[in-house]
């Protein structure tokens with residue numbers, strides 16, 4: 530019989546396998562980035578060689594505003610993936626998140642699959658991860674402190690995933706008390722809290738509620754990249770949930786909306802969900818993201834071209850973004866955020 534313990538681990542294994550092998554992108558919905566173009570500046574005075582991307586992320590200096598999104602852990606396959614991703618993060622001096630640490634709260638079997646990240650990336654920001662559906666079941670700070678200490682995390686990421694939980698046979702759809710739990714954790718944890726979606730996006734209204742609890746980061750993880758509904762539908766072919774494959778708010782829309790809240794709240798805005806090219810990333814910055822994050826595209830690159838290939842993949846994005854900044858007269862990412870893109874329909 531399958532125990533609760535092995536269910537979490539085998540689900541994680543399936544997620545990894547389906548992500549790497551199946552077509553799990555959105556069917557017709559997109560991130561919306563293709564609706565924008567950059568505003569060419571014929572009299573740019575930007576020195577392309579002077580553009581640098583160094584910035585701070587939750588107290589640590591990083592070389593590029595790029596986060597390797599929370600993905601995996603809790604299986605032996607995951608340990609190998611995390612070990613390699615952490616080397617990429619350390620070599621590039623960029624932040625990295627681990628996948629949900631739920632499995633490591635259930636038993637010690639795969640704790641190393643999470644710890645390896647801090648071991649291989651001792652100097653960069655490393656982010657802990659747990660789901661909102663677990664959070665509302667905790668009745669003390671102990672499990673939270675345990676997962677943060679496990680990897681000496683610089684911040685805790687809580688993923689909100691009502692769509693995914695709804696589509697999982699074993700899903701937990703009771704999120705009652707979530708905002709109260711968040712307020713409690715924000716107050717009592719000594720590292721900052723970030724909340725992320727996983728591909729259905731965070732709206733202006735949802736972000737406002739989150740920021741009122743005191744969270745210090747919002748990762749919109751919008752629609753248009755990996756469809757987690759798609760992955761769950763593929764895990765459970767015998768269902769009638771196909772309608773939800775394309776559910777969610779496009780990433781470009783989420784970034785634009787949540788950015789408006791910068792006027793009232795101090796927080797880090799992470800742009801993610803289908804950031805699959807340098808132009809996607811540049812448009813995310815132009816719409817207001819402080820930092821961008823990618824998940825599945827990085828996993829695919831690692832599988833295909835290993836650690837070196839993944840490093841080149843990320844640095845080549847920033848070479849292209851540097852060129853985009855030069856051509857739009859943006860000497861910094863702050864400048865790129867000032868009217869440097871426009872909707873394509875206004876060009877004709």
Ligand SMILES: Cc1cc2nc3c(=O)[nH]c(=O)nc-3n(C[C@H](O)[C@H](O)[C@H](O)COP(=O)(O)O)c2cc1C
Pocket residue numbers: 544545548598599600601627628629658687688725726727728750753754755801802803804822823824825826828
């Ligand atoms: C294999 C895999 C496992 C994931 N597991 C988690 C997880 O445990 N926790 C989490 O917050 N997000 C998880 N995600 C979601 C990603 O962090 C990200 O939000 C989502 O895939 C959308 O980004 P993308 O379009 O760049 O893939 C996972 C993604 C992948 C590809």
